[in-house]
Amino acid sequence: MKTSGDEPTGPTRSERISALAQQHGALVTLVVAVIAASLSFDTFMTADNLENMAVSSAFLAVVALGMTFVIITGGIDLSVGSLFALGGVLAAWGSQYGTAVALLLPLAVCGLIGLVNGLLIARSRLAPFIVTLAAMLGARGILLSITDEGSKTYLVDKDSFFATLGQGKVLGIGAPVWITLALFVAGAVVLRRSRFGQYVYAVGGNEDAAALMGAPVARTKVTVYTLSGLCAGLAGALNAAWLVSGVTILGSGMELEAISAVVIGGTLLTGGFGFISGSLVGVLLLKVIQNVINQIGSLDSAYQQVVSGAFLALVVIAQTWLGRRRRVL
Amino acid sequence: MTDLALGGKAADRERILRHLQSYGVYLGVAVLLLLNIAVTPHFLSAENFRTQAVQVAPVLIVALGMALAIGSEGVDLSVGSVMALSTSLLSLYLGYGTWIALIVAIIGGAAIGLANGSLIAFIGIQPIVATLALMVAGRGLALVLLPQLKDVRDPTMASLGSGDVLGIPYLALIAAALALLVAFVVRRTTFGRQLLAIGDSRPAARLAGLPVRRVLILVYVCSGALAAIAGVLATARLTASDPTSLGNLMELSAITAVVVGGTPLSGGRVRIGGTVAGAVLIQLLTATLIKHDLPPSWTQIAQAIVIILAVYAARERGKR
Numbered sequence: 001m002k003t004s005g006d007e008p009t010g011p012t013r014s015e016r017i018s019a020l021a022q023q024h025g026a027l028v029t030l031v032v033a034v035i036a037a038s039l040s041f042d043t044f045m046t047a048d049n050l051e052n053m054a055v056s057s058a059f060l061a062v063v064a065l066g067m068t069f070v071i072i073t074g075g076i077d078l079s080v081g082s083l084f085a086l087g088g089v090l091a092a093w094g095s096q097y098g099t100a101v102a103l104l105l106p107l108a109v110c111g112l113i114g115l116v117n118g119l120l121i122a123r124s125r126l127a128p129f130i131v132t133l134a135a136m137l138g139a140r141g142i143l144l145s146i147t148d149e150g151s152k153t154y155l156v157d158k159d160s161f162f163a164t165l166g167q168g169k170v171l172g173i174g175a176p177v178w179i180t181l182a183l184f185v186a187g188a189v190v191l192r193r194s195r196f197g198q199y200v201y202a203v204g205g206n207e208d209a210a211a212l213m214g215a216p217v218a219r220t221k222v223t224v225y226t227l228s229g230l231c232a233g234l235a236g237a238l239n240a241a242w243l244v245s246g247v248t249i250l251g252s253g254m255e256l257e258a259i260s261a262v263v264i265g266g267t268l269l270t271g272g273f274g275f276i277s278g279s280l281v282g283v284l285l286l287k288v289i290q291n292v293i294n295q296i297g298s299l300d301s302a303y304q305q306v307v308s309g310a311f312l313a314l315v316v317i318a319q320t321w322l323g324r325r326r327r328v329l
Numbered sequence: 330m331t332d333l334a335l336g337g338k339a340a341d342r343e344r345i346l347r348h349l350q351s352y353g354v355y356l357g358v359a360v361l362l363l364l365n366i367a368v369t370p371h372f373l374s375a376e377n378f379r380t381q382a383v384q385v386a387p388v389l390i391v392a393l394g395m396a397l398a399i400g401s402e403g404v405d406l407s408v409g410s411v412m413a414l415s416t417s418l419l420s421l422y423l424g425y426g427t428w429i430a431l432i433v434a435i436i437g438g439a440a441i442g443l444a445n446g447s448l449i450a451f452i453g454i455q456p457i458v459a460t461l462a463l464m465v466a467g468r469g470l471a472l473v474l475l476p477q478l479k480d481v482r483d484p485t486m487a488s489l490g491s492g493d494v495l496g497i498p499y500l501a502l503i504a505a506a507l508a509l510l511v512a513f514v515v516r517r518t519t520f521g522r523q524l525l526a527i528g529d530s531r532p533a534a535r536l537a538g539l540p541v542r543r544v545l546i547l548v549y550v551c552s553g554a555l556a557a558i559a560g561v562l563a564t565a566r567l568t569a570s571d572p573t574s575l576g577n578l579m580e581l582s583a584i585t586a587v588v589v590g591g592t593p594l595s596g597g598r599v600r601i602g603g604t605v606a607g608a609v610l611i612q613l614l615t616a617t618l619i620k621h622d623l624p625p626s627w628t629q630i631a632q633a634i635v636i637i638l639a640v641y642a643a644r645e646r647g648k649r
Contacts, residue, residue, distance in 0.1 A: 076457065126640050127594050129404070129457050130584065134633040137581055141629030149624055256465050259458070269458055302472035309466025316454050316462070 018322045025318070026264050026281045033288050041295045051174065053287050058176040059084075059239045061283045063254060064261040065187050066231030068279045069224040071262050072191075074204040074271025075128040077225060079117065079135035080232040081254035083110045085247070086143045087236025091162070092154035092246025093146075099162040102241070106233040113139055114229015118222035132225075136255070147248050156244040166241025176238050183231075188276040200224060204271030253305070260312040261286055263319065286311075346642075351591045353642065354606045361613040369620050375496065381612055382501035383566060387412070387559040389504045389608040391579055392586035393511045394552030396604045399587050400515070401545060402528040402596025403456035405552045407445060408583055410467030411438045412560030412576030417475035419561055420570040427485040435557045441467055442553020446546030460549075464580070471572040478571045481564060490565030500562050507555065512601035521599075524548060528596030578629075582611055585632060589639040611635070 038045040063080050070077045087106035095102035113135055120131045144150050156163050168175040191197040199220040202210035211217045240246045261282035267274025286308070293304050349356075365372045391408050398405040415434040422430035441463055448459035492499050515521040523544045527534040535541050556576075564570055588594060589610055590603025614635065615628050 120637065120641075124641060126637070130588070130594060130636065130640055133581060133584070134636040137578065137629050137636075138633030141626045141633065144626030144629070145624060149626060253465060256461055259461070263458075269455060300476075302469045302476065305469025306466050306473060307469075309462045309464070309469060313448060313454075313459070313462040313466070316458055317448070317452050320452055320454060 021318075021322055024266075026266060026278060026285055030281055030285045030288065033285060033292070037288060037292050037295070041292070043295060044291070049291070051172075053284075053291055054177045055174040055242065057283050057287045058174070058180040059235045059242075060254070060257055060261065060287070061180050061280055062183060062235035062238070063232050064258045064265075064279045064283050065183055065276065066224075066228035067258040068187070068262050068265075068267055068274060068276055069191070069200055070128075070228045071259070071267050071269060072200050072204045072271060072274045073221055073224050074207070075121065075221065075224070076132065076259065076269075077114075077117070077228045078129060078132040078255045079113065079139055080228060080258055081251035082136045082139035082143065083113060083229055083232035083251075084236040084239070084254055085249070085251035086110060086139045087233035088240035088243075088250060089143055089147060089154060089236075089246035089248060090233075091237035091240040092156050095154075095156045095160060095162045095240075099160065099165070102156075102162045103234075103237055106237045107230055110139075110233025110236070111226055111230040114226040114232075115222065117229065118225030121225060122218040122221035143248060147246075150248045153248070154246045156241060156246075158244055162241050163244050164241075166238055166244070174242075176242060179238065184276055184280055191276055196220065196223065201272060204273070206272070256312065257286060257308065260308065260315070263312065264315050266319075268319065269316070349642070351600070351603070354590050354603050354610055357589075357610050358606050358613065361610065361617060365613065365617055365620075369617065372620075379493070379496070379498055379501075381616060383498045384616075385608050385612040386498075386500040386504040387563040387566075388579070388582050388586060388611065389605060390507055390559040390562070391556050392583040392590075392604050392608050393507055393601065394555035395580075395583040396587045396590075396592055396599050396601060397511070397515070397524065397548045398456065398552050399584070399592055399594060400528045400596055400599035401524050401548045402531065403449060403545070403548070404460065404584065404594075405442075405445065405549060405556075406457065406460040406580045407441060407463040407467050408552065408556040408559075409576030409579035410464045410471065411441050411553050411556035412563065412579060413471035413572040414438065414441065414467050414474070415557035415560035416564045416570040416575050417471040417572045419564055420475050420479050420481060423481065423483055423486075427483055431561055434561050435554055438557020438560070439550050439554040442550040442556075443546065445553065446549035449549065450542040450545040468572075475570060475572050478569055478573070480569050482568075486565045487568060489562070490568060500566060503558075503562065507558070508601055508605050511555075515599045515601060520544065520547065525597055525599065528598070530597075581632065581636070582608075585611055585636045585639065588643065589635060591643075593643050594640065 043049055063084060067077055067080060087110050090106040090109055091102045094105040117128075117131050117135050120126045121128050147153070156166075165175055165179075170178055191200060199210070199215045199217075202213065202215045203217050203220050207217055236251070239250070262274070262279045263269060263282070264285055265275070265278025265280070265282035267278060289307065289311070290304060293307060371377060391412070395405055395408065415438050418437045419430045419434040422433045445456075445460050445463055448454045448462075449456050489499055494502060515524070523534070523539050526537070526539060527541055527544055531541060556579075559579075560576060563575060567575075586607035587604050588607070590605070590607030591600045592598060592604065611632065614631060618628050618631060619625070
C-alpha cells in the first residue's frame with residue numbers, strides 16, 4: 001500500500017502502463033489476431049466467415065454479459081452452461097405455442113433458477129461456486145428429465161417468427177447480432193449510469209463498506225444472479241431459434257468460456273472492477289482464436305480445449321501480475 | 330458471540346445442530362440403509378454390498394484428495410479431467426507393462442496437481458479458477474492422447490478390477506487403505522497440521538513461518554495423484570478407457586461427499602470419516618433411485634439438493 005504523503009502523488013509510469021495493458025490488452029490482442037489471421041488465411045476475411053463468427057459470438061456474448069455483472073460483484077456463476085442448454089430446449093418446446101411462449105418460458109425458468117442461486121448466495125450466505133455448481137447439476141437434470149434422458153429433440157417451425165429471430169437478417173447482419181449489441185448497450189448504461197450499477201461495483205469492491213454506505217448488498221447480489229440466469233436462458237433461446245431445434249448436449253464448458261471472456265476483457269475476478277465492453281472484446285478474441293484453430297484444420301476440438309484452458313490460465317496470470325504492480329486500484 | 334450469551338434452550342438447540350452437522354451424515358447413511366433393507370428387493374445380499382463397495386471406491390478416493398484441498402480453503406475442480414487423463418495415459422503405456430503404465434498414469438495426475446498448486450501457491454490465482462482452467466485443458470489433453478474409447482485387455486488390470494480377498498473387492502480394500510492413510514496424514518503428520526493451519530488462516534500461517542507454498546502445492550499434488558488412482562481403478566473395473574466420459578461431474582460428487590461429511594468449505598478442518606460416510610451416502614442415494622427405476626436425471630437433481638442442504642447446514646455452524 002502507498003502511504004499518503006503531504007502532496008498527493010499520481011500513479012507512476014509503470015503503474016500507468018500496467019493499467020493500460022489491463023484495460024486495453026484484450027483489444028490490442030484482438031486487432032493483432034485479426035490482422036494475423038486475415039494475412040494467414042484467405043478464408044478468414046470473407047463475408048461468410050465473419051458473419052458466422054459474429055452470430056456464434058452473439059450467444060456466448062449474451063451469457064458473458066450476465067457473467068460480467070456477477071464477477072464484478074466478486075461472485076461466479078458456474079450454472080450458465082446448463083441454463084443455456086435448458087433455455088434452448090424450453091424455447092424449442094415452447095415455440096409450438098408461439099414466439100411469446102418460446103421466449104418467456106426459458107426466461108421464466110432460467111431467471112427463477114438464477115433467483116434461487118442469488119437468494120442462497122445473498123440471504124443464506126452460501127459460497128457462490130458451490131450454489132451455482134449445484135444449479136449446474138440440477139438444471140442439467142431438469143433438462144434431461146424433460147427430454148426423456150436427452151433422447152428427445154424438439155424442433156422449431158422454420159417459418160415461425162421465432163425462427164426469424166435466430167435466422168433473420170437486418171442490413172445483412174444476423175438478428176442475434178443486433179439483439180446482442182442492443183443488450184450490451186443497455187448493460188453498459190445500467191452498469192455505468194444507474195444506481196444499481198454503482199451498487200454492483202460497491203459490493204464487489206468491499207462488501208462491508210458497501211453495506212455501511214447503505215448499499216442494498218443482498219438485493220444487488222440477488223439481482224445479478226437473476227440477470228445472469230436470464231441472460232443464459234435468453235442466449236439459449238436465441239441459439240435454439242438459430243439452430244431451429246433445442247439441442248440437449250450444448251453448453252458444457254460454456255461457463256468457462258464466459259468466465260474467460262469476462263476475465264480477458266479486463267474484469268477482475270476479485271470483483272469491484274470491470275467493464276461491459278471488455279467482455280465483448282473477450283468473446284470476440286476467443287471466437288477468433290477458435291476460428292483460427294478451425295482454419296488450421298488439423299487441430300481438432302480436443303486441442304481447442306487445451307488451448308482455451310491454457311489461454312485462461314495465461315490471462316489470469318497476466319492479470320494477477322499486472323494487478324500486483326498496480327496497487328492504486 | 331459465545332455460548333454464554335445464549336440462553337439454556339438456545340445453547341441446547343445450538344449443540345444439537347452442531348452434532349447433527351458433524352454426525353448427521355452417519356444418520357443419513359443409517360436411514361438410507363434401513364429404508365433400502367425395508368423396501369428394496371434383494372438389497373440385503375453379499376453380491377449387492379460388493380457392487381456398492383466397488384462403485385463407491387473411485388468417488389471415495391477422489392473425495393479424499395478433495396477433502397485435503399477443501400481443508401486448505403481451496404477446491405479442486407480438475408479431478409474428473411485428471412481421471413480421464415490417467416485412463417488415457419494408462420492405455421497408451423500398457424504396452425510397456427502394467428506397472429509402468431500405472432505409475433505413468435499416477436505421475437500424470439500428480440503433474441496436473443503440480444500445475445494447479447503452482448498457479449495457486451506462486452501466482453496467487455483463486456483455486457476455483459486455476460483448477461477450472463485445468464479441468465478444461467486436462468480433458469482436452471486426455472482426448473488428444475486417446476481420442477476414443479479403447480478396451481483394456483490386460484490380465485493384471487482385470488484382476489485388479491474384479492478380484493477380491495476373502496470376498497472383499499480389491500477396489501474397496503484400496504479405497505479403505507487410502508482413507509486410513511489420508512486420515513493418518515491429516516491427524517498425525519506435520520504436513521497435516523500445517524495444512525489445517527493454512528486452511529484456518531493463511532496470513533496467520535504465513536506469519537507463523539509455515540511453508541505455505543510448499544504445503545499448498547503438496548495438497549494439490551496429492552489431490553491429483555488420488556484422482557489419477559481413482560481413474561486407474563475405474564478403468565480396471567470397466568475394462569475400458571473412456572476419456573470422453575470417465576470422471577464427468579466427479580468434482581461435484583467429491584465436493585458433495587466432503588461437504589456432507591462435515592468438512593467446512595471455509596477450510597481449517599478435515600473429517601475423513603465423514604467424507605467416507607458422505608461418499609457412501611451419495612452412492613446409496615444413487616443406488617436407491619436407480620433400483621426403483623427412477624431415471625438418472627433424478628439422481629442429478631437429488632444430488633444438487635443434497636449439496637445445497639449440506640452447505641446450508643454447515644452455514645448454521647459457521648454463524649455460531
